[in-house]
Amino acid sequence: MLKVLPLALYVRAAACKFGVPILGCDGPLCPVAIGKKGNCQPTANTQECMAWCEHGWQPWANGLLRAFKIPYKIACSKKDGFMFMKIIASVELLGYAMLWAMPRKGAFLLSLVMVFGIHFHMTHMKDSVDKLGLQFVLLFASIAVYALEGAKSGTKPKPPKSSKSASKKRN
Numbered sequence: 001m002l003k004v005l006p007l008a009l010y011v012r013a014a015a016c017k018f019g020v021p022i023l024g025c026d027g028p029l030c031p032v033a034i035g036k037k038g039n040c041q042p043t044a045n046t047q048e049c050m051a052w053c054e055h056g057w058q059p060w061a062n063g064l065l066r067a068f069k070i071p072y073k074i075a076c077s078k079k080d081g082f083m084f085m086k087i088i089a090s091v092e093l094l095g096y097a098m099l100w101a102m103p104r105k106g107a108f109l110l111s112l113v114m115v116f117g118i119h120f121h122m123t124h125m126k127d128s129v130d131k132l133g134l135q136f137v138l139l140f141a142s143i144a145v146y147a148l149e150g151a152k153s154g155t156k157p158k159p160p161k162s163s164k165s166a167s168k169k170r171n
Contacts, residue, residue: 002141002148003099009138010092010110017082017089019046050078053085060124088113099145107146114139 016025029047031038034055042048053076061074061084076084091113098106118135121127129136 002145003103006137006141007096007099007110007145009134010096010113013044014089014092014096016044016046017049017085017092021046049085050082053077053082053088056124057088057120058084060120063124103149104146107142107149111139111142111146114142 012023012025015022019025024043025046027043027045027047029045029051030040030042032040033042033044033048034051058074058076065072065074074084076082091109095106095109095113098109100106114135118132118139121132121135122129
């Protein structure tokens with residue numbers, strides 16, 4: 001149930017980042033999404049993601065790279081085809097696909113995506129915790145899948161083979 005609701009939201013988010021005109025991704029830019037006054041609710045559609053990537057995600061990611069003294073600059077604009085946005089979308093789709101094939105690894109990857117998302121919102125956007133309900137729901141759902149899949153598969157370490165059985169194999 002957690003894999004479908006709410007974690008399927010990652011598929012919609014990736015579709016919008018790729019510019020696929022489904023599930024409201026083809027909607028107009030809500031001025032509120034970029035900090036302007038307006039009478040609309042941001043939906044994270046393609047236009048809003050492009051604006052966030054260029055004016056939010058790019059400077060935030062470059063700040064992280066500078067903080068860790070990594071000599072690389074991320075670009076995200078129409079000029080480069082919003083490549084950073086498409087990379088994020090690819091990671092979201094990969095994580096969601098992995099939920100079905102390798103559930104713990106997929107849940108871990110989606111948890112990382114959302115940890116970075118929450119960090120972005122709190123440090124760069126200065127959003128308060130109460131505005132990040134959806135992000136925390138997605139993070140906790142990913143963590144829950146990780147924990148439940150671990151419990152289901154019984155991830156206890158296997159005991160080492162005894163020396164008697166090892167010596168029999170050598171003979």
